[in-house]
Amino acid sequence: MNTAVRRAEKPQMSIKLKHAPKPVPLASIKAIAENASGMLVDVRESMLAPHPRKNAPVFTTAQVGELCRIDRQRMHYLARSEDDLPQGTLRHSRSREFTLSETRVWIDRIGPYSKRPAGVKGKKIAIGNFKGGVSKTTTAMTLAQGLSLFGRKVLLVDLDPQASLSALHGILADSEVSDEQTVLPLIYGDEEDLQYAVQSTYWDGIDLIPASAALFGAEFFLPFKQSKDQSFQFWNVLNKGLEPLLSEYDAIVIDTPPALSYLTINAFMAADGLIVPTPPSALDYASSTQFWNLFSDLSESMQQVAPELAKSFDFIHVLLAKVDQSQAATPIVRDWINKTYEGLVLPVEIPTTAVTQTAAAEFGTVYDISRYQGSLKTYQRAREAYDRFAEIVDQQLVALWLADQEAE
Template sequence: MTANDLLTAKVTVDLSMSIADIRDGLAVRALDMLDQVRATMLEPYPRKHPPTFTAANIATLCGFDKQRMKYITTKLGLPTGTQSGPGRAKIFTLEETLTWIHAAGPRCKRPAGVRGRVVAFANFKGGVAKTSTSVSVAQKLTLLGRKVLLIDADPQGSATQLCGYAPDAEIADTDTLLPLIYGDEASLQYAVKETYWKNLDLIAACNTLQDAEYAIPSHILQDTRFEFWNIVRNGLQPLLEAYDVVIIDTPPALSYLTTNVLMAADAIIMPLPPEALDFASSTQFWQMFSEIAGRLPNAEGKRYDFVNIFMTKVRPFDASKGVQGWIRKAYGDHVFPLHVPDSKVQAAALGALSTVYDGKRLDVDADAETRMTGEQYERLKAPLDSLSEFIDDQFQRIWSQPVEVAA
């Protein structure tokens, strides 16, 4: 049958649907299919497992020569790893690796009494690698020795999926930001969950989180002095002593929820593919956010530690390079110097609910197009490593200041 025959056949099928048809038919079938896929292919919590590391990996993360490991192991009483087989290298768990990083890593600890910092990943558009970037950065920050909280503020729950939980199947309304937004809770401590990744905790999302866009205006109608933009900020404050960094993945819209996150943040990172429409959308985002924030009391006094544009899905095409030029001219020093290349391998890995840090090679299937070589792995990981190190460097600078900068 030709493509035209298929199109003709499809036209003759009644594709009309009512809201009830969508709710009871399309949505149910799609969710059932997702459950089948997860059961046979994917690794939801608790079956998702953290990666393992070699002695060479640990030496690189800690910034010393591998030959020194035996001496440091004896001196500090650090984990020795597990023999993976006769004549094979020892393997270290993520928890053992983090023990090494905390004991022997090169980075300064956050001083006592100085709060953690909050980074928002934001963009109007969907499909810009916002979620994969935010989760990857959260994972890498733990490998720099940080205790990290990831907040999924997107009702789609993609960050929640990447952290090993199934939104809607494993996540209830009470596990999300909603009780805080409703006013039932004053602190977000109630929603914190551990994940399969040591030192990376999660506040999850599910699709009912979209109710925030109705609940917040309802608060405003009841009390015109209600500071709707400070809900997330106020709920986060009690947690900032326990975490070095809080990463927040926002919905692809400049909504009440996104505005809350941006006002709670100490820094903003915008993942941005170098495509003409994405660039145009980014300019509207900053204009609209500044206009909204400009109408909020005392917002003019707010300063961000940094604002960065991080180019993602970069293709080696002339058109892409042209838009890269527009982005660099428009945003100047705010453009991060490294970018993430467009990759079939990364797309396939995300299809298996994995990030570049979940496995050394991310061999998600046997297809040669999606099998990752060492060179491809490093090319994907290097910009994310650098972005995470940049974030940590900036926060170390803030933490070292004698008087803490206000949010």
């Protein structure tokens, strides 16, 4: 028999450890956490170099015109005739660049977007799914960015103790966010509304209420207070805190934890609309059924706890996210989702592309990219999907504002 064959048939020897693994006491977890935090700071500063903070993208004349739904000729005419419109900055080859704030002035003045009627409040939208990794935080962020490019003023609320939404704004929760900057003072009853926690961001038109790991405390405090005070409405704390802010913002977008937590319940009970990102994979589809089962249980429980509660949503949407067309199972699972959630699935899909992966690796989104270095076609495919998603939601917001105005 050939020697090589005999060797191939010989069973592989198992690796024997000379020493038993060292025990890891709880006290050592702190060192691991500190090392991880330090590395995250280094990574963030590397990704955002040369600035440790994020900067909003800039826009060309053509891009501003596209956002305002006018052609380049009209754009040049208005720039010459309307002295109070931002002129941008002249760059090489006689081209001009506009900052985000300048672009939003053009959108507000020239864009064809309906304004929120005076006296009509903004709407609260929760992004929810009880499974992690389904693009929930990215959905919240890109929705806010997309709406801002329709001239809207948006407040983002980060309720996830992992604080991924805060990280997308270049904010590190463990070192840069105190408990007093989160929703916790409202939860604990130290504040009556959330105005104290609102902070501006690098993105004109978007404000943020950040999160930190301390939000886990809400999961103990809310049920404890409910047990001591039967009149306490544990599900209505966030809603009351956001109510005074609705006159300032066109939309308040809430990023929730990937679990049916007390904070998630507060977000759902406060929300006018609910968006559930669902990737077309078998495991995510199976997880989505658990989401709706638990959501159903929550609805029944709330009706028992508060029979007088008349809760309804203006809309509930299932968003196909992280769609990978190269996967053979994608069309099959897409069909399952469409049949299961018929009438709820949005007519737009968010693709997984090199653009979205690159942006995520740099603590950003497709909207953060001023100039994409790769395939323009790939970038446009990703950007157009997010634009369409934001446009659909924006159109619904406008319709709801008009309905509210007529109801007054």
